[in-house]
Every structure is written in structure tokens, then in C-alpha cells.
Amino acid sequence: MDENVRDLLAGVPAPPPTRSAADLAQVARRRIRRRNIERYALAGVMVAAVAVATPVAVANTRGTAPNGTPPAASPRAAAPITQCRLQKVALPPGLAEKGVQRVEPVGVDPSGRYVIARTWRDYSSPAAILWTDGRPEIVPVQGENVQPAAVNAGGLVMGIVYANGAWRSWVYRDGKVTQLPPPPGHPVDNMGLAVNAAGDVFGQADTPDVGTPDLVVWRAGNHYRPQILTPDEAAKVRAEFNNEGASAWLLTDEAGRVNTGKGTVAQLQTPPGVDWIQQTAVSGYWATGYGGLRAQREAQPGGTAARKLPYKVIRWDLRTGQGAVLGDHPVYDITGPARSPASPTRTSTPKATPSVPFSSTPPAANP
Amino acid sequence: MRSEDDRAYVEYLSARLPWLHRTAYLLCGDGDRADDVVQMTAIAMYAHWGKVREAENMDAYVHRMLFRSFLRVRRHAWSRVLLLNRLPDRPTGGDGHGVEERDNVLRALEQLPKGQRTVLVLRYFSDLSVEDTAAVLGCSTGTVKSQTTKALANLRNLIGSPDSLRSS
Numbered sequence: 001m002d003e004n005v006r007d008l009l010a011g012v013p014a015p016p017p018t019r020s021a022a023d024l025a026q027v028a029r030r031r032i033r034r035r036n037i038e039r040y041a042l043a044g045v046m047v048a049a050v051a052v053a054t055p056v057a058v059a060n061t062r063g064t065a066p067n068g069t070p071p072a073a074s075p076r077a078a079a080p081i082t083q084c085r086l087q088k089v090a091l092p093p094g095l096a097e098k099g100v101q102r103v104e105p106v107g108v109d110p111s112g113r114y115v116i117a118r119t120w121r122d123y124s125s126p127a128a129i130l131w132t133d134g135r136p137e138i139v140p141v142q143g144e145n146v147q148p149a150a151v152n153a154g155g156l157v158m159g160i161v162y163a164n165g166a167w168r169s170w171v172y173r174d175g176k177v178t179q180l181p182p183p184p185g186h187p188v189d190n191m192g193l194a195v196n197a198a199g200d201v202f203g204q205a206d207t208p209d210v211g212t213p214d215l216v217v218w219r220a221g222n223h224y225r226p227q228i229l230t231p232d233e234a235a236k237v238r239a240e241f242n243n244e245g246a247s248a249w250l251l252t253d254e255a256g257r258v259n260t261g262k263g264t265v266a267q268l269q270t271p272p273g274v275d276w277i278q279q280t281a282v283s284g285y286w287a288t289g290y291g292g293l294r295a296q297r298e299a300q301p302g303g304t305a306a307r308k309l310p311y312k313v314i315r316w317d318l319r320t321g322q323g324a325v326l327g328d329h330p331v332y333d334i335t336g337p338a339r340s341p342a343s344p345t346r347t348s349t350p351k352a353t354p355s356v357p358f359s360s361t362p363p364a365a366n367p
Numbered sequence: 368m369r370s371e372d373d374r375a376y377v378e379y380l381s382a383r384l385p386w387l388h389r390t391a392y393l394l395c396g397d398g399d400r401a402d403d404v405v406q407m408t409a410i411a412m413y414a415h416w417g418k419v420r421e422a423e424n425m426d427a428y429v430h431r432m433l434f435r436s437f438l439r440v441r442r443h444a445w446s447r448v449l450l451l452n453r454l455p456d457r458p459t460g461g462d463g464h465g466v467e468e469r470d471n472v473l474r475a476l477e478q479l480p481k482g483q484r485t486v487l488v489l490r491y492f493s494d495l496s497v498e499d500t501a502a503v504l505g506c507s508t509g510t511v512k513s514q515t516t517k518a519l520a521n522l523r524n525l526i527g528s529p530d531s532l533r534s535s
Contacts (some may be wrong), residue, residue, distance in 0.1 A: 017388040019405075025409065029373075033416050
């Protein structure tokens with residue numbers, strides 16, 4: 001009867017929480033305080049953007065300014081990224097009216113022409129945004145929690161959406177949304193993780209009865225028919241996708257900590273000029289985020305004064321853990337591969353330091 | 368947050384922490400992810416403490432936050448990393464090695480479909496009513512009932528104790 005089930009569940013040996021309630025509360029206070037500051041700052045910028053078309057700052061990882069040139073014939077021919085420069089782009093109109101409180105860029109293609117972001121309204125994410133050469137558009141995906149996950153150099157956006165009680169993946173290109181069908185026997189959640197230059201999508205699909213999902217690839221050249229991968233096939237396909245999906249590197253909620261994807265968590269170093277940092281995105285060998293000085297933050301709590309907070313945009317080299325300040329804009333989030341097939345950093349021997357136990361294994365080469 | 372609200376928040380969190388963590392662990396099957404879920408829940412509670420405090424059923428309200436945090440952790444790239452670096456485990460079937468696994472309730476929970484596992488945890492560990500469980504999951508009470516029946520049947524099969532579990 002019910003009591004048996006209760007006893008069974010109560011008897012499951014569970015590890016104790018690793019943090020005390022006081023620690024959890026302290027983190028919650030810090031996070032909410034920081035969120036409020038960012039919200040005030042970004043809300044101010046957004047309202048200004050909507051009202052008078054003042055752009056909000058995001059980052060472009062390209063060495064040159066975006067322009068109206070068409071997409072490169074071969075995405076792999078993108079120029080090596082030699083420098084980063086902050087650039088302002090406009091927000092789509094009407095976001096403030098829809099209750100959007102935060103815009104969080106989550107990806108950029110290897111060429112830097114395309115940037116994707118998700119919008120946040122409290123804990124929901126109502127929309128995905130794509131910028132093409134700085135021109136914004138809302139990705140017209142129907143459903144709850146529309147989230148872009150990656151964009152390739154051809155401008156194809158891949159993401160996930162919660163619809164009809166399950167997570168589904170989609171791709172968007174040239175005004176058309178294509179839902180990726182779940183593989184046969186996998187009617188539950190499926191999530192795209194990465195997209196390659198050809199527009200293929202690599203992801204995972206849950207089965208009703210197995211705890212761990214299967215890995216799957218949806219090939220653009222095969223009308224996105226899903227193909228479940230064996231472990232051997234999965235290894236090959238992962239190499240194909242390289243790190244474009246950034247899925248091998250992961251963030252935690254803790255400031256400055258990055259999951260290496262190999263079972264370890266490493267601490268990013270705080271660069272000169274700041275004494276707190278917050279990582280926001282990782283891809284390949286690079287992580288990005290922002291930071292500042294505690295004294296300045298605490299001296300300007302909330303309100304419009306928060307807009308003047310001199311946030312620093314930071315990029316870290318995951319092979320060394322060292323961070324470099326890129327600029328002073330109040331940017332919330334940037335991300336980008338910050339590398340190209342021709343980049344010398346990909347063939348150089350990474351330097352591992354004892355304090356940053358990242359893997360020194362370079363990623364597989366693009367086919 | 369006012370100091371008295373902050374104090375009440377910490378008191379509630381302190382009292383409920385073992386229970387929240389255990390619920391998260393039963394949902395996730397992983398201690399680290401359970402920590403993440405609880406941390407996210409604590410943040411959400413702090414952000415909406417006024418609503419939590421005024422909720423008719425505080426525990427059910429917090430459960431809703433916990434469940435949403437669980438979904439967020441699941442779809443977060445953290446879980447993707449674990450999944451991508453651990454190739455799918457396939458069921459071993461009736462090869463004789465599964466006997467020990469079936470004695471492990473957690474293992475059995477892991478093999479249940481997520482919806483069934485969640486319903487079991489919320490109803491039988493967290494003691495939520497059918498109605499509260501439906502509210503947490505955002506589905507109908509009929510779905511909760513049918514998921515419960517299926518979950519109990521599957522759990523019975525997985526742990527090999529046909530007499531110890533019956534659908535209520």
C-alpha cells in the first residue's frame with residue numbers, strides 16, 4: 001500500500017546537502033541583489049532602446065564591424081578571429097510591452113554575423129532573438145520557453161521549446177521554423193545541443209523507459225530525419241560537431257566556476273581591475289562573462305545609479321584560466337567560439353596550470 | 368527583503384532543507400544536481416518570499432518552485448555535459464545481473480519515465496495530494512492518477528516485490 005512506497009522512498013540512501021541553509025540563503029541574497037542591479041540597468045537600456053532606438057551593447061567577436069554583406073559562401077572560410085570588439089545592436093520593438101525584463105545573448109556564429117539571445121520574464125523565457133548583421137528579429141517559434149541554443153555561420157538557429165508537455169528541438173532559417181521530429185520510440189523530451197556548419201543538429205532524445213537519453217543526429221540533408229547513434233557513431237558525430245555547441249564546457253551557478261565536461265570543476269582567475277567575476281558562457285577553449293569592483297557595486301545599490309556600474313566584459317582562456325578585460329560596457333552576456341579553423345590557438349600546445357585543471361587535449365579538427 | 372522576512376526565510380529553509388534536498392535527490396538521482404536544484408529553489412524562494420509566505424499551502428508552493436528548478440537544471444547544459452560524457456546505459460535485461468539493481472529503489476526510480484518518477488516522489492515522499500501534485504506538474508488530476516498507477520506497477524516490477532506494492 002501507500003505506506004510501503006513511502007517507506008521505500010524514505011529509505012533511499014541520499015547524500016546530505018553540501019551546503020547549509022545559511023550558505024544557500026547567502027547565495028540567494030547575492031544573486032537576487034545582483035539580478036536586481038542588472039535588471040535596473042538593462043531595463044533602463046531597453047526602455048531607451050525601444051523608445052528612441054538607442055542600441056544595447058552586446059559583443060561581436062569579429063575583428064571587423066558587421067555589414068550588410070551576404071553570408072559567406074563557405075562558413076568555414078570565416079576569417080580568423082584576432083580581436084574582440086564590443087558593438088551595439090538594437091533590440092526588437094515591443095519587448096518591454098511584453099514584460100521582458102532581461103535579454104541574454106547565448107550564442108554567436110563563428111563569423112560573428114549572427115547573434116542569438118533569449119529573453120527572460122521572471123523565470124519564463126518567452127522568446128528567442130536573432131541578430132543578423134545587427135538587425136534583430138524575433139524567432140517565430142510557437143510554445144513555452146522558446147530558447148535558442150546555437151547558430152551556425154549560415155545563420156541557421158537551433159533551439160528548444162516546451163510544447164505539449166515535452167521538450168522539442170527546432171531550427172530556423174530565412175523566416176521558416178522547422179520542428180525536429182522525435183526519433184521513433186522516443187516520444188518524451190528531445191533537445192538539440194549543437195549545430196554544425198551544414199545545419200545538422202546533434203542532440204539527445206529521451207525514451208520512456210530508460211534513465212539516460214540516446215544521442216541523436218538530425219541531418220539537414222536528410223530532411224531532419226532523426227538518427228539514433230550507437231556509442232561509436234556518437235563519438236564520430238561529436239568530432240564532426242567539434243565544440244560548436246559548447247556542450248563540452250559547462251557553467252555552474254557559482255561565480256567563476258566552470259565545468260570542464262570531464263568530471264572536474266575549475267576556478268577562473270580574476271583579472272586585474274576587478275575583484276568579482278561572473279562567467280556567463282563557454283565555447284571551445286573560451287569563456288566569457290563580466291565582473292567589477294565590489295566597492296563600486298555596493299556604493300550604488302539598485303535604482304538608476306546602477307546603470308552607471310562600470311561592468312567589465314571578460315574573456316577567459318580555459319587552457320590557462322586567465323581572464324582578459326575586453327571593455328567597460330554594462331553587458332550582461334556574450335558568447336562566442338572566439339576561434340576559427342585557421343586560428344593558431346587551436347594547434348598550439350595548451351598550457352595547463354595547476355590551479356586550473358582543464359584538459360590539455362585539443363578538440364578534434366573539423367572535417 | 369525586510370529583516371524579519373529574511374529571518375523567516377532562513378528559518379523555513381533551515382527546517383525544510385533536508386526534505387527539499389532529499390526530494391531533489393529522488394527526482395535527479397544525483398547528489399550534485401540535487402544541490403543545484405535546491406540552490407535554485409532557495410534563490411526562487413528568496414525572490415518570491417512574499418508569495419511563498421502567503422501561499423495557502425507553503426510546502427506545495429515551494430514544491431512547485433523545486434520542480435521548476437529541477438526542470439531548469441535538467442535542461443541546463445550541466446546535465447548535457449554529464450549526458451554527453453556518459454554514453455547511454457542500456458538496460459541489462461534478464462541476464463542475472465539485474466537482481467542486485469532491482470533491490471535498489473533509487474535505481475528503480477531512475478528507470479521509471481520521468482513523469483512517473485516525479486509523481487511518485489511528490490505523492491509518496493512529499494505527501495502532496497493528487498490536486499497539489501497536478502498543480503505542481505501543471506497537468507490534470509486524472510493524469511496524476513494514471514501516472515501513479517503506472518508508476519506503482521512499474522516500480523513493483525522493477526524492485527521485484529509484487530506483494531509489497533499495490534496501487535491505491
